[in-house]
Amino acid sequence: VGEKGSHIDLSKMEEVKLFGTCLSPYSYRVIWALKLKGIPYEYIEEDLSNKSPSLLQYNPVHKKIPVFVHGGKPICESLVILEYIEETWPENPLLPSDPHDKAIARFWAKFVDDKGPIIWTMVRTTGEEQEKAKKDTLEMLRTIEEHALVEKKFFCGERIGITDFAFIGVAYWLEAIEDILGLKLLEEDSFPRLHAWIKHFKQEPIIRENLPNREELFAFLKRRREKLLASPLSLTAG
Amino acid sequence: CWISGQALLGSSRIIFSVLIKNLRERDLQTVRQMEDNVVLLDFWPSSFGMRVRIALAEKGIKYESHEENLLDKSPLLVEMNPVHKLIPVLIHNGKPICESLIILQYIDEVWHDKSPLLPSDPCKRSQARFWADYIDKKIYSIGKRVMMGKGEEQEVAKKELIECLKTLEGELGDKLYFGGETIGLVDVALVPFYTWFYSYETCGNFSIEAECPKLVAWAKRCMERETISKSLPDPHKIYSFVLQLKQKLGK
Numbered sequence: 259v260g261e262k263g264s265h266i267d268l269s270k271m272e273e274v275k276l277f278g279t280c281l282s283p284y285s286y287r288v289i290w291a292l293k294l295k296g297i298p299y300e301y302i303e304e305d306l307s308n309k310s311p312s313l314l315q316y317n318p319v320h321k322k323i324p325v326f327v328h329g330g331k332p333i334c335e336s337l338v339i340l341e342y343i344e345e346t347w348p349e350n351p352l353l354p355s356d357p358h359d360k361a362i363a364r365f366w367a368k369f370v371d372d373k374g375p376i377i378w379t380m381v382r383t384t385g386e387e388q389e390k391a392k393k394d395t396l397e398m399l400r401t402i403e404e405h406a407l408v409e410k411k412f413f414c415g416e417r418i419g420i421t422d423f424a425f426i427g428v429a430y431w432l433e434a435i436e437d438i439l440g441l442k443l444l445e446e447d448s449f450p451r452l453h454a455w456i457k458h459f460k461q462e463p464i465i466r467e468n469l470p471n472r473e474e475l476f477a478f479l480k481r482r483r484e485k486l487l488a489s490p491l492s493l494t495a496g
Numbered sequence: 497c498w499i500s501g502q503a504l505l506g507s508s509r510i511i512f513s514v515l516i517k518n519l520r521e522r523d524l525q526t527v528r529q530m531e532d533n534v535v536l537l538d539f540w541p542s543s544f545g546m547r548v549r550i551a552l553a554e555k556g557i558k559y560e561s562h563e564e565n566l567l568d569k570s571p572l573l574v575e576m577n578p579v580h581k582l583i584p585v586l587i588h589n590g591k592p593i594c595e596s597l598i599i600l601q602y603i604d605e606v607w608h609d610k611s612p613l614l615p616s617d618p619c620k621r622s623q624a625r626f627w628a629d630y631i632d633k634k635i636y637s638i639g640k641r642v643m644m645g646k647g648e649e650q651e652v653a654k655k656e657l658i659e660c661l662k663t664l665e666g667e668l669g670d671k672l673y674f675g676g677e678t679i680g681l682v683d684v685a686l687v688p689f690y691t692w693f694y695s696y697e698t699c700g701n702f703s704i705e706a707e708c709p710k711l712v713a714w715a716k717r718c719m720e721r722e723t724i725s726k727s728l729p730d731p732h733k734i735y736s737f738v739l740q741l742k743q744k745l746g747k
Contacts, residue, residue, distance in 0.1 A: 319630065319663065331619050338625045345618040357605040361593045368595055369579065405579055 270346060272329030274299040277313055279306060281470050281478050283427025284336040285324045290423050291340055293464045295347045337367055340420045352419040363414045363421045366406050370424040373398040377432050380439060381479060382486040395432070396443055399452060407451040411458055418462050422455075426465065429456055434475045438483060534559035535587040537573050539566055540729055541737045543636065544596040545584040546688035549727035551603045554611040554679070597628050600681060613681045627667055627674065628685040634660045635689050643699040643738055644747050654700045658707045665711045672717065679718065687724055690715040694731035695738045 276292070276299050278285025292299050304313055304323050316325045316332035325332055326339040333342050344352050354360050376398060379391035402425070406413060413421035429444070429452070436442055446453045459465050536552065536559050538545040552559055564573055564583050576585045576592035586593045586602065593602045604613040614621050638660060641653035664686065668674055674682035693704050693712075705712040718724045 328619075333619070333622045333626070335626055335629055338622050338629060341625060342618050342622040345621065357602055358588070358591050358593065360605070361598050361602045364598045364601070365579075365593075365595055368598065401579055 273327075275302060275327040276300070277302045277304050277310075277316070277325040277327070278323045279304055281475055282323060283431050286468065286470070287336045287420075287423040287427060288324050288326060288339050288343070289468055290426075290464055291343045291352060291420070293468055294352065294418070295343065295350050297343070297347055337371060337420070337424070340423065344420070351417075352414075352423075354414055354419075359414070363419060366402075366413055366421045367424045369401075369406075370421070370428055373401075374424070374428045377428060377435055380441075381435055381483050384487065392441070392443065398428075399444060399449055403449045403451050407455055412455065418459065418465070422459055426459055429459075430469060431475070434472065434479055437476055438480050532557075533587075533589050536561050537564055537570075537576065537583045537585040537587070538562065539564050539583045541734050542583060543688035543692065546691070546728055547596045547684050548584045548586060548599050548603075550684050550687070550724055551600050551613060553723035553727055554613070554684075555603060555607040556610060557603070557607060597632060597681075597685065600628075600684060604681075611678075613675075613679075613684060615675075615680070624675070624681045627664070627682045630660075631664070631682070631685045631689075635686070639689065639692055639696055642696045644742065644745070646747075650700060654702055657696065658702075658704070661704065661708045661711055665708050668710060668714055673714065679721070679724075683718060687715060687718045688728060690718070691728045691731045691734050695735045698735060699738065 274292070274297060276285070276288055278288065278301065280303055289301075302310075302312070304310060306323070309321060313323065313325060314321055316327060317323075317334045320334060322334070324336055324339060325334050326342065327333075328342075328346070333339050340352065353363055373394075376391055376394045380388055380395065383391060410416075412418050413425065432444060436444070444452060444456075534552070534557055536545070536548055538549070538561055540563065549561075562570070562572070564570060566583070569581055573583065573585065574581055576587055577583075577594045580594065582594070584594075584596055584599060586599045588602075588606070593599050600613055614624055635657075638653055638657045642650060642657055645653050667682075673679045674686070690712075693715075697704055719728075
């Protein structure tokens with residue numbers, strides 16, 4: 259093992275695997291973190307209708323993706339995974355170093371995690387239920403517009419970070435959802451800061467080069483909506 | 497209440513400035529720590545508020561507690577947590593931190609020299625965060641359904657609660673605490689719900705200790721620590737509060 263320093267380097271070099279699904283925003287959060295930090299990894303695509311024994315072994319509690327495995331040890335829940343990646347590979351930081359700024363970044367990441375899934379409710383409902391989901395989505399967007407992005411390029415400041423990754427999962431997927439439902443919720447006039455932020459994240463090479471194909475996502479969401487309206491199953495994963 | 501609170505803070509600052517001028521250099525270090533102004537916006541039966549009380553006690557941090565009336569929220573609460581308008585809110589030198597688990601991690605990072613809540617190993621830290629997140633996702637909402645629900649709905653909620661507590665019992669294993677030899681993030685996140693067990697049991701007519709004896713033994717072990725026992729209200733007081741709430745909601 260040798261000196262403490264070289265032991266940490268060795269452990270960083272241990273095999274990294276990511277179990278995910280190609281159209282899940284939660285998988286992408288982890289992919290962006292790994293790409294930004296230049297961490298090589300093996301990606302395993304899961305079929306959620308037929309979960310692999312590995313997935314069930316690594317995440318017996320939730321049985322969900324993404325699951326991150328480093329040197330054989332699994333870590334589950336995307337925000338927990340992101341914090342682990344940040345602590346193990348501190349280069350190209352995804353969180354501010356100041357404890358208060360870090361707390362703000364975590365606050366907004368949690369906010370997105372708690373409120374974000376409402377966009378999927380719009381996909382799997384109709385009528386009054388869907389109208390409520392639209393209203394809740396607008397309220398979430400308004401809160402972020404008014405409180406989270408004041409005078410900042412990204413959620414954590416000048417650099418893209420964990421909170422942006424969490425929210426890209428809402429913004430990009432929301433664009434596809436708006437397409438299939440024939441809606442426009444994220445209007446530029448009503449949400450100028452959000453629109454500026456969307457422009458910035460789409461210019462980041464790591465994000466631009468690692469987003470799901472729009473047509474594929476559109477087709478997937480359209481199929482899921484048709485299937486879900488026929489039976490009440492949840493769309494979310496991870 | 498807010499205005500007099502602000503005046504009190506203002507005059508405290510003046511007093512501190514006078515003290516500093518009259519103290520010798522080696523006393524300045526102590527005074528600077530005293531200058532750390534820590535305020536907790538809290539509500540006595542809140543499990544989430546209890547978590548922060550425990551963490552502050554474990555770290556020996558002196559703070560001012562403001563009891564909030566959640567039916568008539570103070571301007572300070574609305575200013576410090578405009579997004580959710582919920583407690584707990586920790587205000588450190590005027591800057592607010594919201595969400596109890598985020599507050600715990602903030603406290604651990606700022607006051608890192610005493611009683612660490614998280615281990616240093618990233619893998620063990622991620623395990624602690626995973627289980628704290630699990631507790632957050634499950635216990636409060638299922639517990640609420642046990643207390644407020646009736647008939648089949650209540651039976652389903654009881655079964656889910658026992659399942660969760662058994663899962664947590666499995667994670668505890670043979671350890672003294674979830675944190676190992678000493679309490680950690682998961683212990684602090686979970687033990688406040690122990691004060692609510694009596695309410696869950698009485699409303700649901702079942703015994704948590706009968707189903708999860710190891711977990712209750714762990715909770716009792718935690719309660720032997722003054723930092724925890726002094727931070728948690730009497731379970732019977734919690735139950736009176738629950739009965740009042742049920743009456744108000746017509747349940």
